[in-house]
Amino acid sequence: MPAPPLDDRIRSRTGIIATLGPATIMPGVLKQVVEAGCRIFRLNFSHGDLEDHRRNIRDVRALEAEMDIPLALMCDLPGPKIRVIEVAGDGIDVEVGEEVFFDRDQSSPCVRIEQEPPVLGCTWTGIVDCVKPGDRVLINDGAVRLLATEVSDGRLQCRVTTGGLITSHKGVNLPDSELDIVVPTPRDMELVAWAIKNDVDLVAMSFVRSPEEIERIRSIMQDNIDGTGHERPLPIIAKIEVPPAVASAEEIIAAADGVMVARGDLGVEMDLAQVPIIQKRLISIARKLDRPCIVATQMLQSMVDAPVPTRAEASDVANAIFDGADAVMLSGETAIGRYPVLAVETMQRIAHESEAWLDSSDMVCCDPVDDSDDQAVDDTHALVAGIHSAARSVRAKCIVVFSEWGTWSRLISRGIDSLPIVAYTPRQSVVRQMLLCRGVIPELMEVVPDEAILSRDAQHRLADVGWIDEGDAIIVVLGRPLKHDNHSVRITVHRFGDGGRA
Template structure:
């Protein structure tokens, strides 16, 4: 399988045996949702991930997903709560809860600026738009409002709440995020996802915060705001990876626009050879059911065929009844979609005439692998750029990305078709490191060929870039 599967950890998947089973089915990235926990609560999970990684000899990436200023309801009296169509619920600060109406479902919400602007007829969406309400009356001006449910469903504590049509100007990096970031870095996470991104400046603010702490990790920008979509190129330039977070994006924008927005974001990332993740409600029916719906399987396949590098499971693995089975289904769908996509491509994708020597070299390496019937592409990469370029060409062969830098390997787990492997610095020559890896790797049989990309020093250049492609036969 070439598509990366990201699984969100939660009560349903927290046992080490379950986590290992998920890895065996294809998970390579574990998401820690800081909207539902802090670094201390994730410490054991990180230790277990590292232990599984060492035991299976597979690079696993730990992704810290910061809460951001996503507006959320507070702690419900009883969670989960079942909401039925037509039911009235109350929204407002806990201390302003009406004493005469204690039987009504109360949604704690303490945002005075938003409440001061709320009025009858306004739309209110919860749980990524799965639950929709209308404001029907003001119980206490500027504080407590009665909402009527347009549809029914399950509501849990701390779910996101949105007010379509109302612009909320708040910074993407909150005080809570800054605390969580420092603790996550101390915990040893490998990448950070930023919520509520609206501009490239938000990404730079997060990077500045990491620089002050002395460790800069790859940043995944979550595309869940209209402003982020409107500033797509600036956000893409600043971030290392984008996530199409369809839950919030679908709440903030008209639903009929969402499929094209998803495709546009994927296309933009593909043009830059930057990884892109598609997330939210991909196999959501499997929270309860042992198999996905037919539209869900098509949704996952289409995301992969559009060019997504990774697909993410949220509630499906965090609180669902079938965390391992949902990964198995996701992997099976991905394999089918990949086979069709590779056949349809008819070979590696060209760089489309861009004047970029690195992309051209990557394309040539993929063509050479096809023409020599090579088993794999083996890329030495320090920063990960070479492997990204090769991944962008979508070769049939697996891409082994070799690096002495663990940080680069963890980020490469997000890229399509890439198998990250750590190499030591015993050999100073990048080419020699690749050859030694091939000789020692049990994945290659004697006599099989691989195509190697590496960097060699050349006269007149002080820096070291990938500048060599070689067909290597294992002895």
């Protein structure tokens, strides 16, 4: 078995996710992005076709084999994103006080006719039925703002409250309206069935509003799992980006396998001043429920065009890490930006410095996880607390865990200690999925070991890369899959070089 990748000694504990796009398909860029510290790549299914995504998957897997470093792929489903249809020319410029119509039957490119209010079409014709007078209609992330005034004869009439340019395919947000939209959409269902058959590791679900929607996606994957090589559905990351999801956050996160704080639409759908508070709350809930959390959107947005981020952006990344995020995500910075490699290097540097400050100042990245009223969860947390307590008592250099499905490595990573967690599993897909958990360094071990074999192999491999010296302690954890009524794990302390065990 190969030794743990040397770069994992200096790579930040916080994961970095890079969105694939035109900027990353340039020769050599993808490899440089990995060398800069990225281990998870996002496939944005809102853009590109399946052939583009198939090529990106092929390129990432080829690079994974070449560099002998596990790399995860996360597909991001488009969800029921509402957009303006094609707008002719350079777009339609609207001014404050002007009238704008949405027409149910408008399908041809929208053209402005002189002396007449502009008439727009929408990818979702239900906008005419669900938007009521007094509701806001926001276009292009709120850059253009309208207020609905009347609905009649298949048309929604609006008044412009903030003017600007309306161009083709810009997003439409309806924060005040109750939308009669089924999630997942038919397109989501097609794409998730395609993803599980095409070597994707994680699924991000957009515009989630209820835990039942999570279960629908999981059921679709289960129905399409035969012949894929997967034994269970892919982990689902719930994107919290609309008010109903914020209201039901705890139930949604409990139903999902992870959560993404999707601040783009969240900042449009809700008061911008509330977004930082919502972010902290979502990270806290995720930690309480033992789910990994991603913070996303505009983290280093200025680096789309500039080689250096703003000071506010650097602080934004650091504060997400201080709050306990497992991963931070780059979107346009790596998909279409001029400096994709530099953006990853910058995020890696901010993460590394933030974590170093936490370690040196004895600060913790977040509050300890609260006890739960659920007895089963309490038992598991007690075992995890025991693992961290033992590690502190013997000043262990790291925690080594055999985690067949990644459960114990994920639970241990919820602790507030900064020790690296070297996690072994016999499943390549689980190796990749564990990359999402903060501080976990996943490794493939094709045989299920006993405690002596796991300890011996781990000690030699860690010594080979300079992680441990003679007499240093490591904590070795062997857990069995969690049952509803039986929680047990074997915890031993090993010191390198003397064959001892405490």
